[in-house]
Amino acid sequence: MEGSVRLLLVEDDNHVAAALSAVLARHGFEVTHARSGEEALRALLPDSGPPFGVVLLDLGLPDQDGFQVCGRIRKRTTTPVIMVTARADVRSRIHGLHLGADDYVVKPYDTMELLARIHAVSRRTLPADPAPSAEEGPDSRNAPLRIGPVTLDLATRQVAVDGATVSLTRKEFDLLALLAQRPGVVFRREQIISEVWRTSWEGTGRTLEVHIASLRSKLRMPALIETVRGVGYRLVSPAN
Structure with a gap:
């Protein structure tokens, strides 16, 4: 998978984004940095280039709450979304999943843990249907x-x-x-x-x-x- 995934990093802190982007680049990801919710949504428009393999979404954005951004992302694309936030309570986790997030990572996080989660959601495809048995029939x-x-x-x-x-x-x-x-x-x-x-x-x-x-x-x-x-x-x- 490395070298083939385009990743959208939505993070308003430039220092955090720069450090994380460097790590992701070393692992073969092509990173696009968006500093606000609106910038992220523009980056996800169909005419903005090749599709992203995953979105890393911080919840504390300057223009709108990350939950709102996630809901808007999910209405326009099925790209996997990983929420990355300091909000550790279960209510926030469940709310994020209800909105369509595929995973939820709490800050501070281990970089290798985040990479493992990115790899997991990036590999995801629709599950293949098992071949039917003779008794089941083709349909x-x-x-x-x-x-x-x-x-x-x-x-x-x-x-x-x-x-x-x-x-x-x-x-x-x-x-x-x-x-x-x-x-x-x-x-x-x-x-x-x-x-x-x-x-x-x-x-x-x-x-x-x-x-x-x-x-x-x-x-x-x-x-x-x-x-x-x-x-x-x-x-x-x-x-x-």
């Missing part, structure tokens, strides 16, 4: 999954609860789809991180917890995803 993998009042359409990547569409980020959908394809089966944390985040980096564990909390909140069904202490998570059908 069965496109059939919507139904778990109680929840419906997942893997083909369109849409989720509904009691017929009402629920807006999920890509990682939230991937996580829910993984659990929903085998209801009742306990997925180990390491397995989820490997299949959804495409990484074995153990630091992703906190991000997994935040995504689980966000899913429970958005679906308004806290008991749907059960925590199996010391192991991982499983999806529990309301019928059970």
Whole structure:
């Protein structure tokens, strides 16, 4: 991946931006620095050059709050967004994920940790559909999954609860789809991180917890995803 990712760094502190840009450049990233929300949004316009592979978004911007910028970014592009901020409370993390952020890194951070997270979201693509078995037939993998009042359409990547569409980020959908394809089966944390985040980096564990909390909140069904202490998570059908 190194040498092939164009990265948009949204940071109003020039000293922080210069130091981070130098590190990112040494790891093969082509960095564009935006000092405000509006500058970042202009950089993401279709006629502003090749698409970015990832956006690093500071929340403390001079012209508008980074949460607002994230919401506006998500309306115009699916480019992965990593929020980088000093706001460490869980409420802010969940709010950022609701707005469409793909990850959330708290300052001060370890540079290698940030690089690992950038690599994880940059590698992300739509998950490949597994080949159907002979018993399933060629079209069965496109059939919507139904778990109680929840419906997942893997083909369109849409989720509904009691017929009402629920807006999920890509990682939230991937996580829910993984659990929903085998209801009742306990997925180990390491397995989820490997299949959804495409990484074995153990630091992703906190991000997994935040995504689980966000899913429970958005679906308004806290008991749907059960925590199996010391192991991982499983999806529990309301019928059970």
